[in-house]
Amino acid sequence: MAKEKGRKLIAQNKKARHDYLIIDTYEAGLVLMGTEVKSLRQGRASLVDGFVQLDGHEAWLHNVHVPEYSQGTWTNHSARRKRKLLLHREEIDKLESKSQETGHTIIPLALYFKDGRAKVEIALAKGKKEYDKRQTFREKQDRRETDRAVAAARRRQRA
DSSP states (O other): OOOOOSEEEEEEOHHHHHHEEEEEEEEEEEOOOHHHHHHHHTTOOBOTTOEEEEETTEEEEESOBOOOOTTOOTTOOOTTOOEEEEOOHHHHHHHHHHHTSTTEEEEEEEEEEETTEEEEEEEEEEEOOHHHHHHHHHHHHHHHHHHHHHHHHHHHHHO
16 A cells, blocks of 8 residues: 555644634644544544633643544444643644733644544633724725735736
């Protein structure tokens, strides 16, 4: 069997960038059971309620839904079990010190296979207030309008 190359996205937490201000991102490996890997290879997972908790110099991924493998037997995994993250000690220490600050949390952004290995992109984030969300939406909308206006002006110049 040929070794996989590149990055294959499984699940993405699109709402995270809307609800949180992303401060820093990290790539972490996952400790998984065989049936979890098979279920992920079918492209089935949800990061919606997921979060990372640090305890005893270890990082744990909670509330990420990986459905049971359909051909699994009694060895099948539970769908929402906590999973250990593989990070370097310096990264865990840095995350631990930063997450102690008020309003900071660690959330999963994406779950993917990189060169055949399951990885999760986690982020140190700060929750946005409602007015921050509106401000971000307004800026995005303004940027979109200016891009459209510039594109329309370029089309008129060419014609």
